[in-house]
Amino acid sequence: MNVLVWFRRDLRAFDHPALAAAGAMGPVLPVFVIEPDFWTQADRSGRQWAFLRETLLDLRGQLRGQLLVRQGAAVTVLAGLCRKHRIRRIVTMADAAWPGGCDVAEWARGAGVEWLELPQGADAGQGALNFVADLAPGPIPDARSLGMVDDRCPHRQAGGRAAGQALLDGFLTHRSQGYQQAETHALLSERASSRLSPHLAWGSLSAREVALAAAERQVAANHGDWAAGLRLFQSRLALRDQSPVVPMTGQGAAHDLDAFAAGETGLPFVDAVLRYFQATGWLNHRLRALLVSIALHHLRINPTLAGQALARLSTDYDPTIHSREMQRVALARPLHPLPLAARLDPTGSFTRRWLPELAHLPDDALQQPWKSPLARPLLGRRYPEPLVDPNQALRRAGARKGATHRRPDFTLIECPRQLALPL
Numbered sequence: 001m002n003v004l005v006w007f008r009r010d011l012r013a014f015d016h017p018a019l020a021a022a023g024a025m026g027p028v029l030p031v032f033v034i035e036p037d038f039w040t041q042a043d044r045s046g047r048q049w050a051f052l053r054e055t056l057l058d059l060r061g062q063l064r065g066q067l068l069v070r071q072g073a074a075v076t077v078l079a080g081l082c083r084k085h086r087i088r089r090i091v092t093m094a095d096a097a098w099p100g101g102c103d104v105a106e107w108a109r110g111a112g113v114e115w116l117e118l119p120q121g122a123d124a125g126q127g128a129l130n131f132v133a134d135l136a137p138g139p140i141p142d143a144r145s146l147g148m149v150d151d152r153c154p155h156r157q158a159g160g161r162a163a164g165q166a167l168l169d170g171f172l173t174h175r176s177q178g179y180q181q182a183e184t185h186a187l188l189s190e191r192a193s194s195r196l197s198p199h200l201a202w203g204s205l206s207a208r209e210v211a212l213a214a215a216e217r218q219v220a221a222n223h224g225d226w227a228a229g230l231r232l233f234q235s236r237l238a239l240r241d242q243s244p245v246v247p248m249t250g251q252g253a254a255h256d257l258d259a260f261a262a263g264e265t266g267l268p269f270v271d272a273v274l275r276y277f278q279a280t281g282w283l284n285h286r287l288r289a290l291l292v293s294i295a296l297h298h299l300r301i302n303p304t305l306a307g308q309a310l311a312r313l314s315t316d317y318d319p320t321i322h323s324r325e326m327q328r329v330a331l332a333r334p335l336h337p338l339p340l341a342a343r344l345d346p347t348g349s350f351t352r353r354w355l356p357e358l359a360h361l362p363d364d365a366l367q368q369p370w371k372s373p374l375a376r377p378l379l380g381r382r383y384p385e386p387l388v389d390p391n392q393a394l395r396r397a398g399a400r401k402g403a404t405h406r407r408p409d410f411t412l413i414e415c416p417r418q419l420a421l422p423l
């Protein structure tokens with residue numbers, strides 16, 4: 001019996017329970033559906049699609065060229081394929097955050113097609129795969145063909161399993177030695193963080209295979225800082241398994257949104273972080289938290305709009321993790337960008353790299369150019385005046401040292417669990 005495997009955000013052939021289960025049942029029809037309306041939503045971007053497109057091309061290679069890619073509403077596409085190829089069973093991995101799953105399940109029930117949704121992390125065997133005969137795989141369009149605007153991300157990570165495996169390998173064999181310190185310095189972070197998040201978000205690597213490889217490496221590293229770093233890495237991986245929260249809504253303005261998204265807040269460290277994010281599509285946890293804190297607490301930007309702007313910059317955008325973390329930062333004490341800049345970029349090298357227009361300023365003027373006569377001629381011309389004075393913004397937000405900050409103008413539908421990561 002032919003079996004359709006619906007791929008969503010688990011884009012690999014290895015360690016894929018649904019594909020393995022289908023392969024044991026009969027010839028397989030592997031499908032990925034592009035829903036054009038989904039890709040024009042406000043939290044979606046060309047860089048996400050570009051990463052995903054490379055991942056799909058790689059997956060097609062893993063499936064000996066047999067991955068079908070089709071455009072349209074998932075239920076229409078899958079119903080058509082089931083009719084055409086006489087399919088009575090669809091197998092997929094559970095993914096509550098991906099659209100269309102409920103519609104397809106409901107259609108399948110009505111149409112007498114068996115619907116099997118396997119839990120993430122279920123066991124996957126390794127049998128040989130046979131494919132349904134005479135498949136026409138179809139083109140994998142670029143971002144423009146899907147109506148997305150150009151999104152230059154010059155240092156974006158490459159998508160696909162081969163790229164993910166190389167990254168994992170480099171991390172486990174060398175880079176993870178500095179993992180415990182990765183978030184203590186903005187420049188170190190790129191090297192010592194795993195940067196595996198886009199591969200985990202789109203599933204070119206399974207969280208389970210990464211966790212197993214890290215555990216093996218931890219045993220080899222024996223004791224000491226390296227092993228402790230790998231334990232910390234595994235505890236972060238485990239944070240992926242938490243239940244979804246409903247996105248936060250709230251009041252706030254839109255007027256500073258464009259300047260924020262462009263990295264033109266006039267706060268040098270914040271702008272350097274934003275420009276790094278624009279150029280790479282990736283940021284460590286602490287710097288993402290800083291951006292959210294600046295957007296919500298200092299600039300008082302509407303949380304939905306701020307969340308969408310940050311989501312668009314992320315190649316690893318995962319709505320579940322993103323909403324939960326946005327809520328956590330909204331509830332936390334506001335962060336002060338100046339002490340954070342002093343801690344995370346003590347020599348100013350990160351800020352100077354990403355804001356070349358300020359590179360010549362001496363250290364004492366770099367993070368507060370509005371206070372320096374030397375920087376005055378630049379302001380409002382080559383570099384913006386600050387949108388806010390962070391000290392005033394914090395006073396206005398009523399921050400008290402050590403106090404938990406609760407803002408009445410955010411609506412939090414479900415309170416996030418306490419997480420292990422420091423902001």
Ligand SMILES: Cc1cc2nc3c(=O)[nH]c(=O)nc-3n(C[C@H](O)[C@H](O)[C@H](O)COP(=O)(O)OP(=O)(O)OC[C@H]3O[C@@H](n4cnc5c(N)ncnc54)[C@H](O)[C@@H]3O)c2cc1C
Pocket residue numbers: 193194195196197198200201233236237238239240241283284285286288289292314316317318319321322325326329419421
């Ligand atoms: C406001 C905000 C938004 C975020 N949005 C996303 C997002 O859209 N997608 C995303 O993958 N991560 C998100 N994170 C979590 C975290 O910042 C990133 O996973 C991390 O920076 C990715 O870098 P890395 O792969 O080097 O992480 P590592 O430190 O190497 O961690 C390994 C893996 O563990 C997982 N992980 C780490 N931290 C978390 C966490 N807090 N919750 C759940 N899983 C975690 C990720 O898959 C990550 O790749 C967000 C954090 C904040 C503060």
